[in-house]
Amino acid sequence: MKGLIRNDFYNVEGSMKLTMLAFIIIMIVLGIAGIYFPPNSYLASAVIGGTLGAFGALSGTAMQKDGASKWSRFELTMPISRSDVMKARYISFILYILIGLVMAIISALYFMR
Amino acid sequence: MDFALEVNKLCKAYKDTAFKLQNVSFNIPKGSIVGFVGKNGAGKSTTINAVLNILHKDSGEVAFFGKAMTDDAKYIRNDIGVVFDTVHFSGELTPKKLERVMKDIYENWDGALFLAYLERFHIPADKKIKTFSRGMTMKLSISSALSHKAKLLILDEATAGLDPVVREEILDLLLEFVENEENSILMSSHISSDLEKVADYIIFIDNGKIILSEKKDTLIYEYGIARMKQSDFDTLDKSEYLSARKRGLQLEVLIENKKQFTRAHPDIVTDNATIDEILPMLTKEESK
Secondary structure, three states: OHHHHHHHHHHHHHHHHHHHHHHHHHHHHHHHHHHHOOOOHHHHHHHHHHHHHHHHHHHHHHHHHHHHOOHHHHHHHOOOOHHHHHHHHHHHHHHHHHHHHHHHHHHHHHHHO | OOEEEEEEEEEEEOOOOOOEEEEEEEEEEOOOEEEEEEOOOOOHHHHHHHHOOOOOOOEEEEEEOOEEOOOOOHHHHHHEEEEOOOOOOOOOOOHHHHHHHHHHHOOOOOHHHHHHHHHHOOOOOOOOHHHOOHHHHHHHHHHHHOOOOOOEEEEEOOOOOOOHHHHHHHHHHHHHHHOOOOOEEEEEOOOHHHHHHHOOEEEEEEOOEEEEEEEHHHHHHOOEEEEEOHHHHHOOOHHHOOEEEEEOOEEEEEEOOHHHHHHHOOOOEEEEOOHHHHHHHHHOOOOO
């Protein structure tokens, strides 16, 4: 089952790097803007929510790529059961949300400065 | 337990169409290559998917190496290698990354062997799979199927769309594979010449039913096609042939035993039958 999660990860690696990059850029931009304009909590929660959503969406991307390549059919021929597939999806999803959460906390701390 | 795969009275109906698999039964003896032949839509892929439990079957028994196949019996699938006709790996991965994925899934994964196959086929280990040509993805799929000590290979139209050079490389690999008497192969294919080269048995399927199951050598050396005029045809007894069809002014007749037939009818021309000729003769019934 570890292999399934790994496959999932490789699938979204590209998208994840893009998301991280976008996140960093937005942080820098907001940081610069914050020097001139006082940051308000409304904007902050929007950014935090958006971050969580973006990372969670990675899971959707992974499933889409799986569907496109018939991996979801092939994986059933391997020594894994359907419940393994389900578990791996959930675990991946939780992992991505956690990463998003960490990013969001970082941005929150950043704002509090 | 001399069979790699035993399928008994497999039935599967699709709700939306009239098509269904009806009592499909066949066996794959260990150490043999079994070819699976049929028209498009005859049920080859459905059978393979049902046997592998990708599709849920309605009834029937499927046993690999004597053990029943269910979703939970995942250890059995360590011994089965599958190759489909389209690329079934995520395009974002590279072969190197794929190797790491496979290592965690298959019990007997042999990474060194996999990398050796990649080298043998000149497959770049660090390029994304979505950039590969069809031939390369097929070679990659087969390399992967051969790298976890599988004892049964199932290929569903795996050589379709490949150039003859690549096909021959793959056929050689398959023959190498069954040199070990414990290994077997089930391959469905439209490319009859491939099957004529490597298969030991041929199974014909049409409209969800198995219509003939025979040794390849018997089909090539004993079966035949006789061509004759209507007047000659009328002298034949129904028991002397399997099927007949009209071709212009001639009648073509499929016979089981060339020698016997020629002895009984020395004036009628009989030819060898190829799989490409046998299939349409079995599937198009002429009113006798």
